Amino acid sequence: MKVHSVTGTVDPQQVQKTMIHEHLVFDLSGVRQEVDKDSKLEDTPILDREIQMLKDSGCNTIVEVSNMGMGRDAKGLYHIAKKHDLVIVASTGFYKESVYPAFVFEKSAEELADMMIREITEGMDDTDIKAGFISEIGSSLNEITPTEQKVFQASIMAHKMTGAPISTHCEIGTMGKGQLEIFQRYEVNLKQISFGHQDLNTDLEEQLLLLQSGAYIQFDTIGKNSYRKDSDKVDNLLVLLDRGYQDQIMLSCDITRNSHLKANGGHGYNHLFESFIPALLKSGVTNEIIEKMLIHNPRKFLAF
Template identity: 40%
Template sequence: MYIQTIFGPIAPEELGVCACHEHLSIDLSRIKGDPDTALQDVRLVTEDLRSFKAHGGKAVIEVTNYGMGRNIPALLQIGRELDLQIVASTGCYKDPFIPEDRTSYTRDDFRQWMIDEIRHGMDGTDVLPGVIGEIGSSFNKFEPIELELFHGAIEAAKVTKLPLSTHTTLGTMALEQIELFVKEGLPLNQVIIGHQDLNQQDEVVLEVLASGAFVALDTIGKENYRSDEDRLTSLMKFLEKGYENQLLLSSDLTRNSHMRVNGGQGYDVVLRRFIPRLKEYGVDEKIIQKLLTKNPQQAFSIRKEASL
C-alpha cells in the first residue's frame, strides 16, 4: 500500500497529521459570481498554512478537481515551500460546476479520462492524483450528469484502486451514495463520504458508518452552517458507538475570507480550536491520533492496481 502525493508515492506512515478535505487553490466564482470564492493567492494560502504546520499539520488532501480551479503548479510551490504532503484530485465536482467540455460526457468518458489522469498526470504535467474527488451530488438528488460522473468515478476507482472522496450538498444523499457504491461493487473501505458534519441526522450518519465507509466531518469552523459545539456532540456520539477507526476531520476552506488574516477560521482551525475541545470532552489521545493520523493513512492508501 502507498499514498500518492504530488511529489510521488509515500508509505502511509509518512503522511502525518492530515486534513482530509481542503482547497489550496480553488475558483467557484464562474458559477457563484462572488470573487471571494476565487481563492487563488498562493502567498496568502501559504502564509495561512504556516499556522497549520505550527500546530502539527503535515498533510493535506486537496480535493479541488477539474473545473474547480485546480492548479498543479501552485500546489507544487506550496508543498515545496512548507514541506507539506499534498494529495491532489482527479474528477469533476457537481452540477452546475462541471465545465462545459465535460457536460456531454458519459460514464465511460469520465472513466477513461480519470484513468488517463491517474496513469499519466494532470493538466499537462506528470503529477499524479492520489484521490478521486470531490465527486458530488446535489441537494437531495442526483442530477443526470452527476450520475454519469459517479458511475465513471466508481469504475475508475475499481480499476486504479484510488480512494473516492465525495461531496454531499449540506450532508444530503449520503445513504444514496452508499447504495450506489454497493450496487456497483466498489469496496466501501475505499470510500470517504464527505460533509457529514452538515448532516444533522446522527442516525443517518451512523448508518453510513455501519456500512464500512469512512466519514468526513470536514466543514469544521464553518459555523454559519452549524456550530462546532453541535459537531462535537455528534462526533462524541459516533465515538461512543465505536466508530473511531472511520472518522476524518477537516475544514474545507474555499474563500479568501476564510483566511485568518481576513478574519476567518484558517487552515489551523481543527488543530487550534476543535481538538482542544475534544480533549476537554475527555477523548483519549490515542483516539485523537486515529482521527488525525491513522484514519487518513487508511482512507487514502492505494492498494495495488487491478490487472488490465
C-alpha cells in the first residue's frame, strides 16, 4: 500500500499533516466567464509564500483535486512538489456537468473509465506523472444529472480496476445520499470513498448516514464563511466527533480563487492551521483527534 504522489510512490508514514481537498494550479476562469481571471491559480511567488506558511504549520501533503477540464497542470504540480519538498497527490476524473469537456457527453462510461485508468497507471497531460486518486467527481446543486451518473459509473470502473480511492464534490453540501446510493448500487467498498464539502451540509442525519456507511467525509471549505460560518462548522464537527466518527473525517480549505490568497486579502491555505484548528482545541478537541483528521485518516484513505 503506497500513496501515489506526482513525484512517485511514497510510504504512507511520510504523509504528515494533510490538506485533503485543494487546488494549486487550475483554471476555471473561462467557465465562470471572469474578466479578472480570479479563478486561475498559478505557480507564483505568492503561492510560494502560502506554501511556506503551510510547511511552517507542519503540513507536508496537499491533495490536489483539479481534474480533466479544470486546467490541471501535471508538470506544474511536479515542479511545485520538487521546489517545496511536498507530497502532492494529483487527481484524475471529471468535475460536474457545467464544467465537463464536450467529449464527456459523447463518450461511454467505459471510455471515460479507460481515460482515468491511463492517467493512474501511465501518466497525465502527456507526461509520465501519474494521478494518485479519482476526484473531484461531482454532482450539481440538488441533483445528479444523467451525465454525472455516467461519470460516477466510470469512476467506479476505474476505481475497481486500479484500487485508487474516490473523492467527491457535493455542490454546497448537497446530494451526498444520492452519491452514496450509486456507490452502494455498484457494491463499492465505502472505506475507499470520501464525500466532499460536508461542512456545507446542514443536514446532520445525512452526514451520519454517510459516516455509518463506513465512508470518509470532508470538512473542506474551512474559511469560506460566505457559504457557512466557521463557528457553525466547528459546532457541527463537535457533534460528529462526540458521536465517535473521528476516524472518518478529513479537513481542508478548498482554495479556488486568487482572492482567497492572503496576499490578496483572503483567508489563505494556512487558515486551517492558524484559525480553525485552534478553535477546535479551544472547544476541547484533543491533539490526538486532530492528528487523526489531519494525518492518520488521509494516510489510510490515500494508500492503495
